[in-house]
Amino acid sequence: MLFPLRAPQKCLEPKNKENVQVIKVFSFLVLIISQLMAWSALAEPEEDRQAMLSFYEKHFPNVEFQEFANGVYAFDEIARQQWLEIEDFPPYEIAVDEGEAYFNNRFSNGNSYADCFENEGQGVRQNYPYFDTNVGKVITIELAINQCREKNSEKPLPYGKGELAAISSYMAYTSRGNTIDVKVPTNNPAALAAFESGKQFYYSRRGQLNFACSSCHIQAVGLSIRADPLSTTVGQVTHFPAYRARWGEMVTLQRRFAECNFQVRARPLALQSDQYRNLEYFLSFMSNGFELNGPASRR
Numbered sequence: 001m002l003f004p005l006r007a008p009q010k011c012l013e014p015k016n017k018e019n020v021q022v023i024k025v026f027s028f029l030v031l032i033i034s035q036l037m038a039w040s041a042l043a044e045p046e047e048d049r050q051a052m053l054s055f056y057e058k059h060f061p062n063v064e065f066q067e068f069a070n071g072v073y074a075f076d077e078i079a080r081q082q083w084l085e086i087e088d089f090p091p092y093e094i095a096v097d098e099g100e101a102y103f104n105n106r107f108s109n110g111n112s113y114a115d116c117f118e119n120e121g122q123g124v125r126q127n128y129p130y131f132d133t134n135v136g137k138v139i140t141i142e143l144a145i146n147q148c149r150e151k152n153s154e155k156p157l158p159y160g161k162g163e164l165a166a167i168s169s170y171m172a173y174t175s176r177g178n179t180i181d182v183k184v185p186t187n188n189p190a191a192l193a194a195f196e197s198g199k200q201f202y203y204s205r206r207g208q209l210n211f212a213c214s215s216c217h218i219q220a221v222g223l224s225i226r227a228d229p230l231s232t233t234v235g236q237v238t239h240f241p242a243y244r245a246r247w248g249e250m251v252t253l254q255r256r257f258a259e260c261n262f263q264v265r266a267r268p269l270a271l272q273s274d275q276y277r278n279l280e281y282f283l284s285f286m287s288n289g290f291e292l293n294g295p296a297s298r299r
């Protein structure tokens with residue numbers, strides 16, 4: 001602890017006016033210091049983002065900001081050519097079409113997804129994740145889709161792939177070109193704590209290989225792991241769900257977290273657990289200013 005939170009006992013027994021003055025000055029100082037600490041915590045998310053951006057700008061002086069949304073294809077020329085060829089016949093198109101059909105299906109009670117979302121769910125992907133100040137938790141798009149189902153007495157869908165990934169892909173598709181602007185409400189300690197928990201997770205080493213997310217995507221960015229060059233943290237969330245050629249299916253962002261955890265032989269967490277949602281909150285804030293370009297195709 002940096003300074004004592006409680007005044008020493010003898011100060012608390014005012015014997016004369018001088019002691020009362022000391023207590024007043026002391027309380028005033030504690031108040032000022034705690035305010036300063038609160039303000040510095042508030043400034044932190046944006047400072048973190050700026051620091052991360054300048055790190056990557058220095059590391060890749062020739063890569064344009066928006067290009068980081070294309071992951072490794074921003075700086076790996078050979079992989080980029082292959083990717084552009086794949087984009088001629090995008091493998092995620094089927095998922096977008098299926099997602100649209102699921103999205104427009106009515107629930108048994110006659111309502112539909114459109115009733116749960118702003119603007120009937122069109123072009124709203126950039127509003128997620130957000131911190132719900134009423135429940136004190138981060139709400140992601142996939143969670144919101146399942147909450148919509150449950151509100152309408154439908155069973156929640158399994159996370160990570162399939163029908164849920166298809167609906168999420170369709171919602172991403174209708175939001176292409178919209179700019180990510182995740183807010184960390186600075187007057188809300190719970191929101192700051194959620195951001196901080198995501199950040200801690202990103203920088204903590206884990207698994208038998210003892211790697212943090214940052215070990216690969218910051219420290220080793222641009223280098224290759226088993227022929228896979230490593231992408232930057234900024235721009236990493238813009239394009240999910242993504243069609244993974246290796247798996248032949250759509251994969252949500254949190255399933256990618258799980259895969260990256262698995263790669264370092266750490267036990268992946270449950271999709272949409274508080275921790276993964278906080279991680280998504282942190283990571284999405286780091287991509288503020290990027291345009292959405294999902295869904296995407298990845299190796």
Ligand code: HEC
Pocket residue numbers: 070071072202211212213214215216217225228229230231232236237242256257260261263264279298
């Ligand atoms: C052992 C190295 C390693 C670690 C540690 C690691 N990743 Fe990855 N990650 C990869 C590789 C390899 C890829 C595929 C190439 C790429 O896109 O960077 C990848 C891809 C990703 C992608 C998709 C990027 C895109 O453009 O589609 C995200 C998101 C991601 N990682 C997040 C994380 C998070 C969050 C953590 C920590 C939980 C993490 N990674 C830890 C190696 C790692």
